[in-house]
Amino acid sequence: MTLSLVRAINEALRGALADDPKVVLMGEDIGKLGGVFRATEGLQKDFGEHRVLDTPLAESGIVGTAIGLALRGYRPVVEIQFDGFVFPAYDQIVTQLAKMRARSGGRLGLPVVIRIPYGGGIGAVEHHSESPEALFAHVAGLRVVSPSGAADAYWMLRQAIACDDPVVFLEPKRRYYEKEPVDTSAPAAPLHSVRVVRPGRDMTLVGYGPTVRTCLDAAAAAEEDGVSLEVLDLRSLSPIDFDGIEASVRRTGRLSVVHEAPVFFGAGAEIAARISERCFHHLEAPVLRVGGYHMPYPGGRMERDYLPDLDRVLDAAERALAY
Amino acid sequence: MTEHTPGEMVRLLTPDGERVPHPDYELESTPGELRGLYRDMVLARAADGEGVTLQRQGELALWPSLLGQEAAQIGSARALRDDDHVFPSYRDHGVALCRGLDPLHIFRLYRGVTHGGWDPAEHHFHLYTLVIGSQVLHATGYAMGVAADDAGTAVAVYFGDGATSQGDVSEAFNFAAVYNAPVVFFCQNNQWAISAGNERQFRAPIFRRAAGFGFPGVRVDGNDVLACLAVTRAALARARSGAGPMLIEAFTYRMGAHTTADDATRYRDPVEVEEWRGKDPIARLGLHLRKTGLADDEFFARTDREGADLAARLRSSVRAMPDPGLADAFGRTYGDEHPLVAEELAWFREYSASFAAAGEG
Numbered sequence: 001m002t003l004s005l006v007r008a009i010n011e012a013l014r015g016a017l018a019d020d021p022k023v024v025l026m027g028e029d030i031g032k033l034g035g036v037f038r039a040t041e042g043l044q045k046d047f048g049e050h051r052v053l054d055t056p057l058a059e060s061g062i063v064g065t066a067i068g069l070a071l072r073g074y075r076p077v078v079e080i081q082f083d084g085f086v087f088p089a090y091d092q093i094v095t096q097l098a099k100m101r102a103r104s105g106g107r108l109g110l111p112v113v114i115r116i117p118y119g120g121g122i123g124a125v126e127h128h129s130e131s132p133e134a135l136f137a138h139v140a141g142l143r144v145v146s147p148s149g150a151a152d153a154y155w156m157l158r159q160a161i162a163c164d165d166p167v168v169f170l171e172p173k174r175r176y177y178e179k180e181p182v183d184t185s186a187p188a189a190p191l192h193s194v195r196v197v198r199p200g201r202d203m204t205l206v207g208y209g210p211t212v213r214t215c216l217d218a219a220a221a222a223e224e225d226g227v228s229l230e231v232l233d234l235r236s237l238s239p240i241d242f243d244g245i246e247a248s249v250r251r252t253g254r255l256s257v258v259h260e261a262p263v264f265f266g267a268g269a270e271i272a273a274r275i276s277e278r279c280f281h282h283l284e285a286p287v288l289r290v291g292g293y294h295m296p297y298p299g300g301r302m303e304r305d306y307l308p309d310l311d312r313v314l315d316a317a318e319r320a321l322a323y
Numbered sequence: 324m325t326e327h328t329p330g331e332m333v334r335l336l337t338p339d340g341e342r343v344p345h346p347d348y349e350l351e352s353t354p355g356e357l358r359g360l361y362r363d364m365v366l367a368r369a370a371d372g373e374g375v376t377l378q379r380q381g382e383l384a385l386w387p388s389l390l391g392q393e394a395a396q397i398g399s400a401r402a403l404r405d406d407d408h409v410f411p412s413y414r415d416h417g418v419a420l421c422r423g424l425d426p427l428h429i430f431r432l433y434r435g436v437t438h439g440g441w442d443p444a445e446h447h448f449h450l451y452t453l454v455i456g457s458q459v460l461h462a463t464g465y466a467m468g469v470a471a472d473d474a475g476t477a478v479a480v481y482f483g484d485g486a487t488s489q490g491d492v493s494e495a496f497n498f499a500a501v502y503n504a505p506v507v508f509f510c511q512n513n514q515w516a517i518s519a520g521n522e523r524q525f526r527a528p529i530f531r532r533a534a535g536f537g538f539p540g541v542r543v544d545g546n547d548v549l550a551c552l553a554v555t556r557a558a559l560a561r562a563r564s565g566a567g568p569m570l571i572e573a574f575t576y577r578m579g580a581h582t583t584a585d586d587a588t589r590y591r592d593p594v595e596v597e598e599w600r601g602k603d604p605i606a607r608l609g610l611h612l613r614k615t616g617l618a619d620d621e622f623f624a625r626t627d628r629e630g631a632d633l634a635a636r637l638r639s640s641v642r643a644m645p646d647p648g649l650a651d652a653f654g655r656t657y658g659d660e661h662p663l664v665a666e667e668l669a670w671f672r673e674y675s676a677s678f679a680a681a682g683e684g
Contacts, residue, residue, distance in 0.1 A: 001527070050471055061460060061494035068464020072450070072472070073497055092491075097453045103438040103450055106655035140656050164658040192662075239663045 006099045007141040008150035009039045009115075011184065013077065014156035020075060023161060025052045026062055027079030030109055037117055037176055053218045059254035061113065066158060067096055070110040083118040084297075090135070097166045098141030109164040112229025113157070118146075119210045119260050120307055121174035123300035129295050131261035136168045137238040137270075142270075143247045144176055144238040145191060146170035148212035152235060159191040170237075172210035192236040194244030200230030202230070203254035203317055206245060206271060208234035211258045213307060218313035237267055245271065253284040254323075256316045258308050263291040285323035288316045332542040332574055335549040338602050340610025342549075350553040360401060360548050361612060363627050364393040367417035369630030370426045373637045374433065378583040382641050383433045387414040391546070391578030394604030395511045396481075397421060398551025398623070402559055405575030406447060410462035410480040413451045414511075418481060421450040424479070430641050437647075451603070456482055459508065463495040466504035466568075477562040478506040479555070485516025487532070488524050495568035496536040498585060503592070505562035507555065508533075508570040511545060518590040533570035541600040545575030546604040562664045576602070637669070650675070 003011065016023045025040060031054035035040030044052035055062050058082060066076035067282035080086045086093075093114065100110050120129030139143045143165050147153040153171065160167040189195055197212060198219050207215040212233045219229035229254055232245060249255045257268035257276055275287055290308045298306050333348050367389065374386035389396060396417030403409065403421070411418055416429055428441040432451060436523055439450035451460035462480030469476055486492050487510060499506050514521050533540025543554045551573055560567040576599040580587040587596075612618035653668040 056494070056497055058490075058494045058497070059496050060491055064457065064460025064491060064494065065464030065467060065498050068461040068466070069468045070464075071443075071461060072465045072468030074468055074471075088490075091454070092457065092460065096452075096457050100450075101441075101658060102652070102655045104443070105437060105440040106658075107442055108450075114397075143657075239661055239664075243662075247379040 001182060002022040002179050003149070003154070003182045004177050004179045005150045005153045005171070006037055006039050008154040008182050009171065010041060010043070011163075011182070012154045013040060013043055015184070016077070016158060016161045017051055020161075021223075022073060023077060024069065025077050025079065026055050026066055027053075028055060028057055028081050030054060030079050035079055037173065038117070039171075040079065041282065051179045053287070056113065059085060059087075059197060060092050063068050063089040063092040063097065063112075064277060066112050067092065067100070067110060070112050071108065073112045075161060077113045077115065080114060080116045082128045082129040083132055086114075086116055087118070093136070093142070093166075094139050098139045100141075101165070102141060110166050111161075111164050112166045113160045113169050114166070115157075115169045115171060117173040117176070117263075118170045119145075119172050119174060120297060121210065123303070124221045126297065129300075129303065131259065131292065132267050133168075133170055133237050134261060137267060137271075141166065142238060143167045143192070143236070143237045144170065146172065146209035147235065148172065148175065148207070148209055148233050149178065150180045151188060152233075154182050154184060156191055156235065157188040159187065163191070170209060173237070175213065176208050178213070180285055182309060189235075192239050192241060194241040195233045195235060196230065196248065197233045198229070198231040200228040200252065202228045202252060203256065203320055204232060204245070204248045204252045205256050205313065205317075206232045206234050208237065208267075208323045210260060214308060215258055215308060218310045219308060219315070222314060222317060227317065227321065234267075240271065240274075242274050242278065245275055249275055249279045250282045254320045255283070255284055256288040256290055256313070256320060258290045258313055259310045260292055260307055262294050263289045264294050265290055288320055290316045325580070332544050333543040333550045333554050334547050335553060336547045336607060338546075338607055340607055340614050342611065346554075348550065348553040348557060350549050352549070355468065357608070357612060358618055358622060360397055360552070360619070361605070361608050362629065363401065363417070363421060364399040364548065364608070365630045366394050366625045367397060367420050368605065368631055369634045370417055370420065370637060373634040374430065375579070375583060377430070377638065377641055379434070383430065383583075384435050385433050385582050385584055387582040388579035389414050389416050391576050391599065391604070392511055392513055393417055394548035394607075395545040395551050395573035395575045398548040399479065399509050399555040399571070402552050402555035404476070404559070405475045406463055407479060407559060408447045408449070408462075410449045410465070410478065411451055412458065412481045412483060412486070414483070415451075415481045419448060422446040424448055426637060428642050430637060431644070434641065436644060444663075452648055456486040456491040458482070459486065459492045459495040462506050462531040463499045463504050464501065466506035466562075467502050469505055470503065471564075475563055476505070477559045478504075479511050479559065480506060481511065483512060483516065484510065484512040484521060484524055484529065486510070487529050488516075496532065497566070499568040500537045503565070503567040505565070506568045507562055508560040508568060509555065510570065510572045511575055512572050513545075513575050515577045515581065515587075515591070517581040517585060528572070530570055530572035535579065538568045538570065540570035540572065542572045542574055545573030546602045546607065548604060548608055559640050591608055
């Protein structure tokens, strides 16, 4: 069937609720309203208020009680309404959720999924367009993933809910309404693997979430100029499938990482460091990064200049190819 | 009377060891139970004192002493049923003892051998939590699960007066009220959050906050083990019956410093400490047991010996405790496979082995 990304999220949640009585959804306005993006539409009606919990408006409270429910044997799937509103829960996520397994000598797993619509491009007011993935990927004990399309959204969410570790699940909100075929009979790939979404010869582009589409558009444009760009969908930020990236870069000799988050201390920095170490003798140019600037996310009327777009991805490709 | 004086609080045993009645909370107890409470408090104090000593000798990194809070901890913990679940803070060694946890686990934690390490399921006693107030939300979520399971048990969570300043504690009160969760909030108001007294944490008494969230709150004499037992027992029964959460403020006093890293003489009037020494929870029950003839010299001597034996066992066990290797810690971060952890562990092993190889050569 063909689904939008947000509809695929809904289907995945529905499937998880149906398959496992221990799965519960928690979040603000996720019941009757179906969430501000309608990701949980109809689920409270079909599964009841005890499975789909409208919570008080308190993010730390949501994650803190989700931890308690997980300790009791439940598998809570939490919705944070917007990226910029996760920070009241950041303490619970970092000091409690991420560390519980290690603190308990490996005994206590917390199978909690934290869904966060993230990224810009929708002309939103402040705190509604952020990309905080590096702040989670840096924390041992968490897994961090981000689908770029509907098929991955469905299966990666099912896999995240089935995982015995806490997973931060980042949903590219500006791609929520893009549609693609989804096969709900079998997963396409393991949760933490890179996927080649467009093969190429001259250079590798790594994107994730909202920037995979940007990279694909850039690769299509480059092809018209006779430049062959390979596009990888990173899919997972913790752990990262460095073997998958390495295999591509050994072929192309060039790499650019594209994300909306600020470049400084971002995912691109980690990928650049690791790939430089692994592929030093195969690289024809330094690993480049294309991403946000070192400023709070700007107002909607400025975000076109802030977000990496096709032209900035091509600019980096030109610079790498000129080496 | 200012807002920070104890005012009305539930008391069943005066500092002179006299039983007094209370209209709302009565306690039927056998002589054996009373002697048991006394013994628990003595053992808790003995283990705690050994913690302070071992830290001073360099065997432990830190020790937060429970001295003075034995009645609050033992009274409340002895109200619990085995299948009730407990979320402690980090000073609740007496509660741990009542739950059947070997105190050695706590010594491992404060030595730096583990960050907890015991199995919470075994004694229905969760790990210590050092981030102030975080566990109050965990207990509330756990209690939401207990209610959903229709398990008929209760959850108790321990925290201090300082923790009531944390947002997480207010959020927990609110979630518990909204979801009618079977959780008992047991606040040990020992009047000091390191150097900050009650007047720097709140204006209105802690127990009164419950009313604002929509559930009952009560203040109990935290140095009266019988009152702590009776009030907690009632609160737990109420929670198990489906009537929702309750807040207990046990008004007590931290006789020692915050931890062994603290110097309480810099901020606290010694007159205040001396005044509270006269309200000692163990001496109080001891007086009662002597006056009523429920215990004799032989009992007191035997109990003190048991405390000394426990301390001696803890001392020798801690001194014999080997340092764990870091290699085992890699595999505890995640439950499922993780390539980065596997890669780092392989490197760590190879790097460590290179020294052994060099040594052999």
